[in-house]
Amino acid sequence: MSTETAVTGPVIDQDPTIAVGSRVLPSRYFLAPLAGYTHLAFRRVIRELGGVGLATTDLVQASTLLSGRKKALELIETSPEDRPLSIQIFSGRVHELVEAAAWLADHGFEGIDINMGCPMAKVNSQGGGARLMCDTDGACETVSRVVAAVDVPVTVKMRLGWDRDQLTAPALARAFEQEGVAAITIHGRTRSQGFTGEVDHEGIRQTVEAVESIPVVGNGDVRSPGDAFAMRRSTGCAAVAIGRGAMLDPWLFVRIGRELAGEPSDWNPNVDAQIAFLKRHFALMVQQHQEYSCILFRKFAAWYGVRLGIPEDLEDRLRRFESYEEFDSIVDQVRQRHGTRQGEIATALIKVPNGPVERW
Numbered sequence: 032m033s034t035e036t037a038v039t040g041p042v043i044d045q046d047p048t049i050a051v052g053s054r055v056l057p058s059r060y061f062l063a064p065l066a067g068y069t070h071l072a073f074r075r076v077i078r079e080l081g082g083v084g085l086a087t088t089d090l091v092q093a094s095t096l097l098s099g100r101k102k103a104l105e106l107i108e109t110s111p112e113d114r115p116l117s118i119q120i121f122s123g124r125v126h127e128l129v130e131a132a133a134w135l136a137d138h139g140f141e142g143i144d145i146n147m148g149c150p151m152a153k154v155n156s157q158g159g160g161a162r163l164m165c166d167t168d169g170a171c172e173t174v175s176r177v178v179a180a181v182d183v184p185v186t187v188k189m190r191l192g193w194d195r196d197q198l199t200a201p202a203l204a205r206a207f208e209q210e211g212v213a214a215i216t217i218h219g220r221t222r223s224q225g226f227t228g229e230v231d232h233e234g235i236r237q238t239v240e241a242v243e244s245i246p247v248v249g250n251g252d253v254r255s256p257g258d259a260f261a262m263r264r265s266t267g268c269a270a271v272a273i274g275r276g277a278m279l280d281p282w283l284f285v286r287i288g289r290e291l292a293g294e295p296s297d298w299n300p301n302v303d304a305q306i307a308f309l310k311r312h313f314a315l316m317v318q319q320h321q322e323y324s325c326i327l328f329r330k331f332a333a334w335y336g337v338r339l340g341i342p343e344d345l346e347d348r349l350r351r352f353e354s355y356e357e358f359d360s361i362v363d364q365v366r367q368r369h370g371t372r373q374g375e376i377a378t379a380l381i382k383v384p385n386g387p388v389e390r391w
């Protein structure tokens with residue numbers, strides 16, 4: 032239960048921690064999964080800044096995990112610093128989800144999250160992701176069997192429903208609670224909206240009101256501490272999950288912590304801190320992927336380029352470098368040539384599927 036001090040400003044909780052089943056999480060502000068971005072290296076580097084209550088892996092296809100595919104094992108790779116962590120799985124086949132969840136629990140993972148929000152055709156066509164929200168009985172059967180198979184908390188991440196005419200989230204949330212789900216994360220859009228349109232706080236609020244006592248985690252378009260507190264206040268959600276906002280500004284959790292402590296949050300980390308973050312992100316990636324990191328890191332070039340205001344030619348080098356030595360030389364240049372370009376860090380830097388949602 033939260034006690035608000037004012038109509039605007041931070042939401043001050045009597046207890047800043049939050050229980051999700053048997054787990055007690057240190058903060059109510061979570062990192063939402065962004066497949067391809069929030070891998071181990073990013074989770075670790077952002078956790079080092081502080082304030083992340085929970086992180087969740089990319090969605091992992093249950094069947095690929097069960098067959099021990101390298102890609103699936105890479106996605107669940109973690110380290111002692113990468114805590115608290117939930118592993119997100121998806122499948123349209125109940126027995127695969129059950130077996131994958133049991134395997135994860137047996138291997139010491141502390142939380143299982145079932146994906147019911149993914150809008151991608153390749154996931155939905157197998158009956159997984161948001162498609163599960165269209166079949167209330169099937170979805171309940173699925174979560175009930177997963178919950179029964181493991182002794183760790185099971186959570187569900189979903190959308191408001193498939194489309195405007197099928198807003199099933201409140202009914203499903205209530206049913207899932209009865210089946211023993213420990214928390215629900217709700218992205219305040221329908222599947223057919225994809226990533227367009229405004230996040231519907233009212234829809235999230237209806238889901239919050241539908242459950243008896245489990246935490247509902249609000250999600251969608253939180254880019255600032257003010258957005259996070261507004262989400263809490265207007266929906267009554269117990270926690271907030273932040274995806275793209277945390278990529279665009281990894282200091283967002285720190286800012287939220289500062290507002291909660293009554294400090295100004297509009298400060299900016301100095302350039303040294305930002306370059307240290309860039310170097311640490313790459314170094315942690317190298318720990319997991321070695322030389323292949325030179326390719327994996329390219330995806331972040333545009334984002335670091337704008338964040339540090341480096342000239343285009345330098346950003347271009349960050350997009351093409353092939354060795355650790357080249358990375359070090361780029362960083363030396365970044366130190367000297369940062370701040371030469373002004374630019375907004377646009378949400379568009381994180382690619383979302385576009386075009387007609389049916390073809391994703």
Ligand SMILES: Cc1cc2nc3c(=O)[nH]c(=O)nc-3n(C[C@H](O)[C@H](O)[C@H](O)COP(=O)(O)O)c2cc1C
Pocket residue numbers: 063064065066067088089090119146148149188218250251252253272273274275276381382383
């Ligand atoms: C590139 C990208 C990848 C995503 N991957 C996942 C995923 O693996 N699992 C999941 O539940 N949601 C995934 N999402 C959805 C986000 O977790 C989140 O619900 C959505 O982006 C809205 O929140 P935000 O505005 O804070 O990003 C992804 C979103 C994006 C943009």
